[in-house]
Amino acid sequence: MSTPGTPDGAFLVHGLGGTQYDLGSMHKRLKNAGLVTHSLTLPGHGTRPEDLVGVTAEDWIDAVVAKYREIKDQHPRLHIMGMCMGALLSAVLAQREQHDKGRLTLLAPPVYIDGWSTPWYRTLRPLLYGIGPLRRGMKIEEEDPFGIKNEQLRAIVKAKFERGENFHYRWVPLECIRQVDRLRAIVMKSAKHIRCPTLVVHAREDELTSLRSANFLVEQIGGGRARMVVLEDSYHMVCVDNDKEIVAKNVLEFFGAALPGAGSTLANEPRMSGEELRAAVAAVAALLEAGDLAALRASAIPDLAWVQPGANKLSGVHAGRAFAAFADKLESCAARFAAF
Known part of the structure; x- marks a missing residue:
């Protein structure tokens, strides 16, 4: 009890295959913002890749559930955040424990393994899983670009791998990928039962998993509880790549944590009175009904954004300058819309 x-x-x-390195400086940033951070080393991790053989998705789920139950009563609010497979585990945790004591952030969740660098034969995995010796002995190696768009950082990571530094496994057994696939299936079935406010952060150029994953989660959890931030200059490892500052800012604001050196206004503090907010909503609705996107774009509402679901070139959250570009694209299609 707190x-x-x-x-x-x-x-x-x-x-x-990772460590807390996956989350970059998020531990430090959250601590600097006044939060106490907790973590764990997942079963089969922190030693050598061979130790992943025999570890199941249930082992990972049980580990995060046990840690959550250990710490949940230590704080008035407890937020959950996971990266990559950790995001899948965090989603399962939030659903199974009906987490409502804080918020949930999912960073680059691989609900679908369909990024631009995944090989064409990825769909053949189920066939390979049926061959026991191959499933246990085949090595799936980390390859360039290592989830990192920043060329300088990518070179550093490559050098660390070549030196054999134990910050991340250089490979994982195919059996381990099978367990991730099982975990993905669990998330697909259970995401609609997540009840806590959820932030999904995903890079448009993620080489492992496309925006289809983020769109799926937002749609399943529901727009009233889930929102998405799309990064434009990163690959999969969003906490350490070019957009790491954008990631940190959004996570801190979503968790209601003050940004060091910033004012006291938080993301969840109202910036308008109730009457001002109602008037702004009415004005936006009128512009949308009139189809006047140019006026909407010029309305000077700083947090105005367009959320476009789906998995295509227009999908994602368009804010700031990106909203202006999105509005231009829609305006260019106006004649075709009118034809209907």
């Missing part, structure tokens, strides 16, 4: 004055907490879950 006592008065106890700070909020955050439970961070790393990805497949």
